[in-house]
Amino acid sequence: MKVVVVGAGLAGLSAGYELQKAGHEVMILEKRDRVGGRVLTRREGPYIIDAGPDAMTEGYVNWRRLATEFGMGDQFVSSSNIVTVARHSRLHDIDPNNALASAFTRALSWKAKLQMSMGLMKVRKLLASSDSFRLSDAAHLDSETETGYDFALKLFGREATEHMIDPLARLVTGGGSRRASRLSILGGLANWFNADPLMAIKGGLDRLPKALAERLDVRLRVDVQHVEESAAGVKISYVDSDGSPIEANADACVLATTYDVSQRLWPFLPERIPSYYEKLEYQRLVSISVAYEAATRTKAYIGEFSTKDYPYTLLWFLQHNKAPDRAPPGHSLITIISDTDAFDHFMAQSDDEITAWARGHVETLCPELKGKFVLSSITRWPMGGYLATPGFFQRTMRLREVVPTGGRVQLAGELFSAGSMEAAITWGLEAAKKIIARGCGG
Numbered sequence: 001m002k003v004v005v006v007g008a009g010l011a012g013l014s015a016g017y018e019l020q021k022a023g024h025e026v027m028i029l030e031k032r033d034r035v036g037g038r039v040l041t042r043r044e045g046p047y048i049i050d051a052g053p054d055a056m057t058e059g060y061v062n063w064r065r066l067a068t069e070f071g072m073g074d075q076f077v078s079s080s081n082i083v084t085v086a087r088h089s090r091l092h093d094i095d096p097n098n099a100l101a102s103a104f105t106r107a108l109s110w111k112a113k114l115q116m117s118m119g120l121m122k123v124r125k126l127l128a129s130s131d132s133f134r135l136s137d138a139a140h141l142d143s144e145t146e147t148g149y150d151f152a153l154k155l156f157g158r159e160a161t162e163h164m165i166d167p168l169a170r171l172v173t174g175g176g177s178r179r180a181s182r183l184s185i186l187g188g189l190a191n192w193f194n195a196d197p198l199m200a201i202k203g204g205l206d207r208l209p210k211a212l213a214e215r216l217d218v219r220l221r222v223d224v225q226h227v228e229e230s231a232a233g234v235k236i237s238y239v240d241s242d243g244s245p246i247e248a249n250a251d252a253c254v255l256a257t258t259y260d261v262s263q264r265l266w267p268f269l270p271e272r273i274p275s276y277y278e279k280l281e282y283q284r285l286v287s288i289s290v291a292y293e294a295a296t297r298t299k300a301y302i303g304e305f306s307t308k309d310y311p312y313t314l315l316w317f318l319q320h321n322k323a324p325d326r327a328p329p330g331h332s333l334i335t336i337i338s339d340t341d342a343f344d345h346f347m348a349q350s351d352d353e354i355t356a357w358a359r360g361h362v363e364t365l366c367p368e369l370k371g372k373f374v375l376s377s378i379t380r381w382p383m384g385g386y387l388a389t390p391g392f393f394q395r396t397m398r399l400r401e402v403v404p405t406g407g408r409v410q411l412a413g414e415l416f417s418a419g420s421m422e423a424a425i426t427w428g429l430e431a432a433k434k435i436i437a438r439g440c441g442g
Contacts, residue, residue: 001251003435004029004236006224006265009037010421011412012256013212014066014428019254020216022436027248028213029222029238035213038384039421041204044291044377046328050205051287051379053421054317054335055079055171055302059196060422062429063208070211072201079198080321084300086310087163091298091365096195112159119155120193123186130190132172133423135388136396136416141183144391148173148180167304168192170314173388174283174419175340176307184388187417198301200323205421227253227266227409234408252435256412256428258282258383266409272402276395283384283419284343285314288358292332294372296320303334312342313361332369334362340387351378385419410434 001024005016008030016026038052056063067073084091085107092107108116120127130138143151152165161177165185169177172188201207221241228235234253240246255262263269263277270277296318303316317335320327327333336358338346346354355376363370386392396416403411412431417423 001025001435003252003254004234004248004250005254005256006227007037007256008035008213008218009256009413010039010209010424011414011428012254013209013216014425015254015256015412015432016216017212018429018432019435026216028216028218029224030218030220031223033220035218036206036209038381039205039209040379041206042377044375047291047333048204048326049289049333049335049377050319051289051377053205056199056421057191057196058199062425063422066212066425067201067208070208072207072211075202077200077202077323079200079323080299080301081198082300084298084303085163085167086303086305086365089364091303093298093300108160108164112157115157116160116164122155123189124193126186127190127193130186132187132190133417133420133426135183135187136393136400138183139393139397141186142181142391142393144394146182147178147390148182148185149177151182152177152185162308163306166306167315170307170339171302171304174285174314174385175387178307179387179389181388181390181392183393202323202325224265227255229268229407229409252408252438254410254412254431254435259415262411268409273399276399279395281387281389283381283387284340285381285384286338286343286346286354287335287379287381288338288354289333289335289377290355290358290362291327291374292369292372293330293374294332294369295330296332296366297368298366307339312339312345314339336361347380354378386415405434406438
Protein backbone atom coordinates (compact mmCIF):
# COMPACT_ATOMS: atom_id res chain seq x y z
CA MET A 1 0.00 0.00 0.00
CA LYS A 2 0.86 3.66 -0.31
CA VAL A 3 0.24 5.41 3.02
CA VAL A 4 0.42 9.11 3.84
CA VAL A 5 1.04 10.08 7.46
CA VAL A 6 0.15 13.62 8.51
CA GLY A 7 2.35 14.78 11.39
CA ALA A 8 6.00 13.98 12.21
CA GLY A 9 5.75 13.77 15.97
CA LEU A 10 6.54 10.50 17.72
CA ALA A 11 3.09 9.11 16.90
CA GLY A 12 3.40 9.80 13.17
CA LEU A 13 7.02 8.71 12.93
CA SER A 14 6.43 5.43 14.78
CA ALA A 15 3.34 4.72 12.67
CA GLY A 16 5.28 5.43 9.49
CA TYR A 17 8.21 3.29 10.57
CA GLU A 18 5.95 0.35 11.44
CA LEU A 19 4.17 0.63 8.09
CA GLN A 20 7.45 0.84 6.20
CA LYS A 21 8.80 -2.24 7.99
CA ALA A 22 5.68 -4.09 6.83
CA GLY A 23 6.63 -3.30 3.22
CA HIS A 24 4.39 -0.33 2.51
CA GLU A 25 5.36 2.92 0.78
CA VAL A 26 5.17 5.74 3.34
CA MET A 27 5.30 9.52 3.00
CA ILE A 28 5.13 11.75 6.10
CA LEU A 29 3.93 15.35 5.80
CA GLU A 30 4.86 17.85 8.53
CA LYS A 31 3.89 21.52 8.77
CA ARG A 32 6.82 22.51 10.99
CA ASP A 33 10.44 22.81 9.88
CA ARG A 34 11.49 20.03 12.25
CA VAL A 35 10.40 16.58 13.38
CA GLY A 36 9.49 15.47 16.89
CA GLY A 37 6.33 17.44 17.60
CA ARG A 38 6.45 18.42 21.25
CA VAL A 39 9.73 16.56 21.75
CA LEU A 40 12.18 19.44 21.63
CA THR A 41 15.78 19.58 22.85
CA ARG A 42 17.70 22.85 23.03
CA ARG A 43 21.48 23.01 23.38
CA GLU A 44 22.74 26.10 25.19
CA GLY A 45 26.51 26.03 25.67
CA PRO A 46 27.33 23.05 27.91
CA TYR A 47 23.65 22.48 28.80
CA ILE A 48 21.24 20.05 27.11
CA ILE A 49 17.68 21.21 27.76
CA ASP A 50 14.69 18.96 27.08
CA ALA A 51 12.09 21.71 26.66
CA GLY A 52 9.08 19.49 25.93
CA PRO A 53 8.21 16.07 27.43
CA ASP A 54 10.82 15.16 30.00
CA ALA A 55 10.26 12.35 32.48
CA MET A 56 10.26 8.74 31.31
CA THR A 57 10.55 5.35 32.99
CA GLU A 58 11.77 1.87 32.20
CA GLY A 59 8.09 1.11 31.59
CA TYR A 60 8.40 2.95 28.25
CA VAL A 61 8.59 -0.41 26.48
CA ASN A 62 7.93 0.77 22.92
CA TRP A 63 10.17 3.83 23.27
CA ARG A 64 13.04 1.69 24.53
CA ARG A 65 12.52 -0.95 21.82
CA LEU A 66 12.72 1.63 19.05
CA ALA A 67 15.74 3.36 20.57
CA THR A 68 17.50 0.02 20.92
CA GLU A 69 16.64 -0.86 17.33
CA PHE A 70 18.42 2.34 16.25
CA GLY A 71 21.56 1.48 18.21
CA MET A 72 20.93 3.63 21.28
CA GLY A 73 20.51 0.83 23.79
CA ASP A 74 23.87 1.54 25.39
CA GLN A 75 22.97 5.23 25.78
CA PHE A 76 20.26 4.73 28.42
CA VAL A 77 21.03 6.18 31.85
CA SER A 78 19.28 5.88 35.19
CA SER A 79 17.73 9.05 36.58
CA SER A 80 17.30 9.85 40.24
CA ASN A 81 14.11 8.27 41.55
CA ILE A 82 13.93 10.75 44.42
CA VAL A 83 10.96 13.11 44.29
CA THR A 84 11.03 16.41 46.14
CA VAL A 85 7.80 17.99 47.41
CA ALA A 86 7.55 21.71 48.17
CA ARG A 87 5.82 22.45 51.46
CA HIS A 88 6.24 25.19 54.08
CA SER A 89 8.67 27.02 51.72
CA ARG A 90 11.02 24.04 51.80
CA LEU A 91 11.82 21.07 49.59
CA HIS A 92 11.21 17.66 51.15
CA ASP A 93 12.95 14.76 49.38
CA ILE A 94 11.09 11.45 49.25
CA ASP A 95 12.98 8.34 48.18
CA PRO A 96 10.53 5.61 47.12
CA ASN A 97 13.28 3.04 47.63
CA ASN A 98 13.69 4.05 51.26
CA ALA A 99 10.36 3.31 52.96
CA LEU A 100 11.62 4.23 56.42
CA ALA A 101 12.87 7.67 55.37
CA SER A 102 9.68 8.30 53.39
CA ALA A 103 7.59 7.43 56.42
CA PHE A 104 9.30 10.21 58.39
CA THR A 105 8.96 12.91 55.71
CA ARG A 106 7.70 16.25 56.99
CA ALA A 107 5.84 16.87 53.74
CA LEU A 108 2.76 15.30 55.39
CA SER A 109 1.50 14.90 58.94
CA TRP A 110 1.26 11.43 60.45
CA LYS A 111 -2.54 11.53 60.15
CA ALA A 112 -2.31 12.37 56.43
CA LYS A 113 0.27 9.63 55.84
CA LEU A 114 -2.01 7.10 57.53
CA GLN A 115 -5.03 8.20 55.49
CA MET A 116 -3.03 8.01 52.29
CA SER A 117 -1.76 4.50 53.09
CA MET A 118 -5.30 3.32 53.81
CA GLY A 119 -6.57 4.86 50.56
CA LEU A 120 -3.86 3.17 48.54
CA MET A 121 -4.76 -0.18 50.08
CA LYS A 122 -8.34 0.25 48.88
CA VAL A 123 -7.32 0.68 45.25
CA ARG A 124 -4.12 -1.42 45.18
CA LYS A 125 -5.54 -4.18 42.94
CA LEU A 126 -6.87 -1.62 40.49
CA LEU A 127 -3.52 0.19 40.38
CA ALA A 128 -1.53 -3.00 39.88
CA SER A 129 -3.56 -3.84 36.75
CA SER A 130 -3.73 -0.32 35.25
CA ASP A 131 -1.96 0.62 32.01
CA SER A 132 -1.28 4.35 32.14
CA PHE A 133 -0.50 4.38 28.40
CA ARG A 134 -3.95 3.04 27.45
CA LEU A 135 -6.23 4.84 29.87
CA SER A 136 -9.14 5.08 27.42
CA ASP A 137 -9.35 1.27 27.67
CA ALA A 138 -10.54 1.90 31.25
CA ALA A 139 -13.07 4.60 30.33
CA HIS A 140 -15.70 2.95 32.55
CA LEU A 141 -13.71 4.25 35.53
CA ASP A 142 -14.01 7.84 34.31
CA SER A 143 -16.80 10.21 35.37
CA GLU A 144 -18.33 13.32 33.80
CA THR A 145 -19.35 14.66 37.21
CA GLU A 146 -16.65 13.72 39.72
CA THR A 147 -13.29 15.51 39.56
CA GLY A 148 -9.98 13.95 40.46
CA TYR A 149 -9.88 16.15 43.55
CA ASP A 150 -13.26 14.94 44.82
CA PHE A 151 -12.31 11.34 44.10
CA ALA A 152 -9.00 11.67 45.97
CA LEU A 153 -10.62 13.52 48.86
CA LYS A 154 -12.83 10.52 49.64
CA LEU A 155 -9.87 8.14 49.54
CA PHE A 156 -7.04 10.12 51.12
CA GLY A 157 -8.45 13.08 53.07
CA ARG A 158 -7.83 16.79 52.48
CA GLU A 159 -4.16 17.17 53.47
CA ALA A 160 -2.85 14.25 51.42
CA THR A 161 -5.08 15.22 48.48
CA GLU A 162 -3.89 18.84 48.40
CA HIS A 163 -0.20 18.24 49.09
CA MET A 164 0.52 14.81 47.56
CA ILE A 165 -2.23 13.75 45.12
CA ASP A 166 -2.79 17.18 43.57
CA PRO A 167 0.94 17.63 42.77
CA LEU A 168 0.93 14.13 41.25
CA ALA A 169 -2.11 15.07 39.14
CA ARG A 170 -0.28 18.16 37.90
CA LEU A 171 2.65 16.00 36.84
CA VAL A 172 0.50 13.69 34.70
CA THR A 173 -2.23 16.06 33.45
CA GLY A 174 -0.78 19.57 33.13
CA GLY A 175 -3.36 20.99 35.55
CA GLY A 176 -4.57 20.61 39.10
CA SER A 177 -6.72 17.78 40.42
CA ARG A 178 -9.83 19.99 40.49
CA ARG A 179 -9.78 20.00 36.67
CA ALA A 180 -8.62 16.40 36.23
CA SER A 181 -10.47 13.21 35.44
CA ARG A 182 -10.45 10.75 38.31
CA LEU A 183 -9.03 8.21 35.85
CA SER A 184 -5.97 10.47 35.46
CA ILE A 185 -5.47 10.21 39.22
CA LEU A 186 -5.60 6.43 38.99
CA GLY A 187 -3.14 6.49 36.07
CA GLY A 188 -0.68 8.65 37.99
CA LEU A 189 -0.99 6.49 41.08
CA ALA A 190 -0.51 3.36 38.94
CA ASN A 191 2.84 4.71 37.77
CA TRP A 192 3.77 5.42 41.36
CA PHE A 193 2.46 2.07 42.62
CA ASN A 194 4.18 0.04 39.88
CA ALA A 195 7.38 1.99 40.62
CA ASP A 196 9.13 1.71 37.25
CA PRO A 197 12.57 3.34 37.67
CA LEU A 198 13.07 6.70 36.00
CA MET A 199 15.50 6.84 33.09
CA ALA A 200 16.77 9.06 30.27
CA ILE A 201 19.00 8.87 27.22
CA LYS A 202 22.31 10.61 26.68
CA GLY A 203 22.35 13.51 24.25
CA GLY A 204 18.72 14.63 24.52
CA LEU A 205 15.26 13.19 23.97
CA ASP A 206 15.11 14.43 20.38
CA ARG A 207 17.54 11.71 19.32
CA LEU A 208 14.77 9.14 18.78
CA PRO A 209 12.48 11.21 16.52
CA LYS A 210 15.51 12.34 14.50
CA ALA A 211 16.67 8.74 14.09
CA LEU A 212 13.19 7.64 12.97
CA ALA A 213 12.99 10.51 10.46
CA GLU A 214 16.32 9.53 8.89
CA ARG A 215 14.76 6.18 7.85
CA LEU A 216 11.59 7.70 6.41
CA ASP A 217 10.43 9.96 3.59
CA VAL A 218 9.58 13.05 5.63
CA ARG A 219 8.50 16.28 3.90
CA LEU A 220 8.82 19.39 6.10
CA ARG A 221 7.06 22.76 5.79
CA VAL A 222 4.08 21.07 4.12
CA ASP A 223 0.60 22.42 4.87
CA VAL A 224 -2.06 19.71 4.50
CA GLN A 225 -5.43 21.19 3.55
CA HIS A 226 -7.87 18.30 3.23
CA VAL A 227 -8.20 14.53 3.55
CA GLU A 228 -10.95 12.82 1.57
CA GLU A 229 -11.75 9.14 2.01
CA SER A 230 -13.57 7.08 -0.59
CA ALA A 231 -14.07 3.42 -1.48
CA ALA A 232 -11.16 3.73 -3.93
CA GLY A 233 -8.65 5.28 -1.54
CA VAL A 234 -7.67 8.53 0.18
CA LYS A 235 -6.93 11.87 -1.47
CA ILE A 236 -4.65 14.21 0.48
CA SER A 237 -4.54 17.84 -0.67
CA TYR A 238 -1.59 19.89 0.53
CA VAL A 239 0.65 22.86 -0.24
CA ASP A 240 4.29 21.87 -0.67
CA SER A 241 7.23 23.73 0.88
CA ASP A 242 7.66 25.76 -2.29
CA GLY A 243 4.00 26.83 -2.27
CA SER A 244 2.79 24.41 -4.95
CA PRO A 245 -0.67 22.86 -4.42
CA ILE A 246 -0.54 19.06 -4.70
CA GLU A 247 -3.04 16.22 -4.55
CA ALA A 248 -1.66 12.86 -3.47
CA ASN A 249 -3.58 9.61 -3.80
CA ALA A 250 -2.97 6.88 -1.24
CA ASP A 251 -4.46 3.63 -0.07
CA ALA A 252 -4.59 4.81 3.55
CA CYS A 253 -3.78 7.76 5.79
CA VAL A 254 -2.74 8.24 9.41
CA LEU A 255 -3.68 11.53 11.05
CA ALA A 256 -1.05 12.00 13.75
CA THR A 257 -1.98 15.60 14.50
CA THR A 258 -3.72 17.37 17.35
CA TYR A 259 -7.45 16.77 17.24
CA ASP A 260 -8.35 20.31 16.17
CA VAL A 261 -6.25 19.76 13.02
CA SER A 262 -7.58 16.24 12.41
CA GLN A 263 -11.23 17.32 12.54
CA ARG A 264 -10.50 20.26 10.24
CA LEU A 265 -8.75 18.05 7.67
CA TRP A 266 -11.11 15.08 7.77
CA PRO A 267 -14.82 16.07 7.59
CA PHE A 268 -15.82 12.60 8.83
CA LEU A 269 -15.01 13.60 12.43
CA PRO A 270 -17.17 16.73 12.87
CA GLU A 271 -19.97 14.99 10.96
CA ARG A 272 -19.99 11.84 13.11
CA ILE A 273 -19.02 13.17 16.54
CA PRO A 274 -19.52 16.98 16.52
CA SER A 275 -19.62 17.38 20.30
CA TYR A 276 -16.16 15.93 20.89
CA TYR A 277 -14.19 19.01 19.85
CA GLU A 278 -16.55 21.34 21.73
CA LYS A 279 -15.56 19.80 25.07
CA LEU A 280 -11.86 19.36 24.32
CA GLU A 281 -9.38 21.44 26.32
CA TYR A 282 -5.63 21.78 25.81
CA GLN A 283 -2.67 22.21 28.11
CA ARG A 284 -1.09 25.66 27.70
CA LEU A 285 2.37 25.64 29.20
CA VAL A 286 5.60 27.58 29.48
CA SER A 287 8.91 25.75 29.96
CA ILE A 288 11.48 27.87 31.79
CA SER A 289 14.97 26.43 32.27
CA VAL A 290 17.51 28.14 34.51
CA ALA A 291 21.14 27.06 34.83
CA TYR A 292 23.50 27.66 37.76
CA GLU A 293 27.20 27.01 38.32
CA ALA A 294 26.48 25.39 41.69
CA ALA A 295 24.87 22.12 42.78
CA THR A 296 21.48 21.80 44.47
CA ARG A 297 21.28 20.12 47.85
CA THR A 298 18.32 18.05 46.71
CA LYS A 299 19.17 14.93 44.74
CA ALA A 300 15.65 14.72 43.28
CA TYR A 301 14.86 14.75 39.59
CA ILE A 302 11.14 15.60 39.81
CA GLY A 303 9.84 18.43 41.97
CA GLU A 304 6.12 18.43 42.82
CA PHE A 305 4.06 21.46 43.84
CA SER A 306 0.49 21.82 45.13
CA THR A 307 -1.96 24.12 43.38
CA LYS A 308 -2.91 25.60 46.76
CA ASP A 309 0.62 26.79 47.61
CA TYR A 310 2.12 27.28 44.13
CA PRO A 311 -0.64 28.11 41.59
CA TYR A 312 1.83 29.23 38.88
CA THR A 313 4.25 26.29 39.20
CA LEU A 314 3.10 22.99 37.75
CA LEU A 315 6.32 21.06 38.47
CA TRP A 316 10.12 21.08 38.27
CA PHE A 317 12.53 18.85 36.42
CA LEU A 318 16.00 19.00 37.97
CA GLN A 319 17.69 17.89 34.80
CA HIS A 320 21.19 17.64 36.28
CA ASN A 321 19.78 14.76 38.36
CA LYS A 322 18.19 13.18 35.27
CA ALA A 323 21.29 12.50 33.19
CA PRO A 324 24.95 13.41 33.78
CA ASP A 325 25.34 15.18 30.42
CA ARG A 326 22.50 17.68 30.91
CA ALA A 327 24.79 20.03 32.87
CA PRO A 328 28.53 20.14 33.69
CA PRO A 329 29.61 18.49 36.96
CA GLY A 330 28.76 20.69 39.93
CA HIS A 331 26.18 22.70 37.95
CA SER A 332 22.39 22.72 38.18
CA LEU A 333 19.82 22.87 35.38
CA ILE A 334 16.22 23.26 36.55
CA THR A 335 13.22 23.32 34.22
CA ILE A 336 10.06 24.88 35.61
CA ILE A 337 6.79 24.03 33.86
CA SER A 338 4.05 26.58 34.43
CA ASP A 339 0.45 25.66 35.17
CA THR A 340 -2.09 25.78 32.34
CA ASP A 341 -4.13 28.41 34.20
CA ALA A 342 -1.03 30.64 34.46
CA PHE A 343 -0.32 30.65 30.72
CA ASP A 344 -1.95 34.01 29.97
CA HIS A 345 -0.08 35.58 32.88
CA PHE A 346 3.30 34.50 31.51
CA MET A 347 2.39 35.32 27.90
CA ALA A 348 1.95 38.94 28.97
CA GLN A 349 5.53 39.01 30.29
CA SER A 350 8.88 39.40 28.56
CA ASP A 351 11.59 36.75 28.72
CA ASP A 352 13.51 38.90 31.22
CA GLU A 353 10.46 39.18 33.49
CA ILE A 354 9.81 35.44 33.32
CA THR A 355 13.47 34.71 34.07
CA ALA A 356 13.41 37.05 37.08
CA TRP A 357 10.34 35.23 38.44
CA ALA A 358 11.90 31.81 37.84
CA ARG A 359 15.14 32.80 39.55
CA GLY A 360 13.30 34.13 42.58
CA HIS A 361 11.23 30.97 42.78
CA VAL A 362 14.23 28.63 42.47
CA GLU A 363 16.56 30.60 44.73
CA THR A 364 13.95 30.77 47.50
CA LEU A 365 13.66 26.99 47.60
CA CYS A 366 17.35 26.39 46.76
CA PRO A 367 19.21 29.27 48.48
CA GLU A 368 22.53 27.53 47.79
CA LEU A 369 22.16 28.67 44.15
CA LYS A 370 22.01 32.42 44.86
CA GLY A 371 24.67 34.39 43.01
CA LYS A 372 25.48 31.44 40.70
CA PHE A 373 23.03 32.07 37.84
CA VAL A 374 24.36 31.39 34.31
CA LEU A 375 21.52 31.48 31.74
CA SER A 376 17.87 30.82 31.03
CA SER A 377 15.92 29.30 28.13
CA ILE A 378 12.17 29.78 27.64
CA THR A 379 9.79 27.83 25.40
CA ARG A 380 6.09 28.61 25.08
CA TRP A 381 3.61 25.84 24.29
CA PRO A 382 0.19 27.34 23.42
CA MET A 383 -1.00 23.79 22.77
CA GLY A 384 1.08 21.45 24.90
CA GLY A 385 -1.22 18.45 25.00
CA TYR A 386 -4.74 17.51 26.08
CA LEU A 387 -6.31 18.31 29.44
CA ALA A 388 -7.88 15.10 30.68
CA THR A 389 -10.88 16.77 32.30
CA PRO A 390 -13.73 14.78 33.92
CA GLY A 391 -15.32 12.56 31.29
CA PHE A 392 -12.42 12.97 28.85
CA PHE A 393 -11.75 9.23 28.57
CA GLN A 394 -15.42 8.35 28.20
CA ARG A 395 -15.72 10.83 25.33
CA THR A 396 -12.49 9.50 23.80
CA MET A 397 -13.74 5.93 23.96
CA ARG A 398 -16.82 7.04 21.99
CA LEU A 399 -14.46 8.64 19.46
CA ARG A 400 -12.55 5.35 19.14
CA GLU A 401 -15.83 3.56 18.50
CA VAL A 402 -16.85 6.06 15.79
CA VAL A 403 -13.64 5.71 13.74
CA PRO A 404 -13.93 2.37 11.88
CA THR A 405 -11.22 -0.12 12.83
CA GLY A 406 -10.99 -1.21 9.19
CA GLY A 407 -11.17 2.29 7.74
CA ARG A 408 -8.61 3.80 5.40
CA VAL A 409 -8.05 6.77 7.76
CA GLN A 410 -6.83 6.20 11.30
CA LEU A 411 -6.05 8.56 14.20
CA ALA A 412 -2.83 8.40 16.20
CA GLY A 413 -1.33 10.32 19.10
CA GLU A 414 -1.68 10.95 22.83
CA LEU A 415 -5.42 11.51 22.58
CA PHE A 416 -6.23 8.01 23.80
CA SER A 417 -4.29 8.08 27.06
CA ALA A 418 -2.35 10.30 29.43
CA GLY A 419 0.06 12.46 27.48
CA SER A 420 3.54 10.96 27.22
CA MET A 421 6.11 9.94 24.63
CA GLU A 422 5.27 6.29 25.25
CA ALA A 423 1.54 6.92 24.75
CA ALA A 424 2.26 8.71 21.46
CA ILE A 425 4.31 5.78 20.18
CA THR A 426 1.83 3.20 21.48
CA TRP A 427 -1.06 4.75 19.58
CA GLY A 428 1.06 5.41 16.49
CA LEU A 429 1.79 1.69 16.37
CA GLU A 430 -1.89 0.93 16.97
CA ALA A 431 -2.92 3.02 13.95
CA ALA A 432 -0.27 1.33 11.79
CA LYS A 433 -1.41 -2.14 12.84
CA LYS A 434 -5.02 -1.36 11.87
CA ILE A 435 -3.94 -0.27 8.41
CA ILE A 436 -1.63 -3.27 8.01
CA ALA A 437 -4.45 -5.60 9.05
CA ARG A 438 -6.76 -3.95 6.54
CA GLY A 439 -4.43 -4.72 3.61
CA CYS A 440 -5.08 -3.58 0.05
CA GLY A 441 -8.55 -4.95 -0.44
CA GLY A 442 -12.09 -3.76 0.29
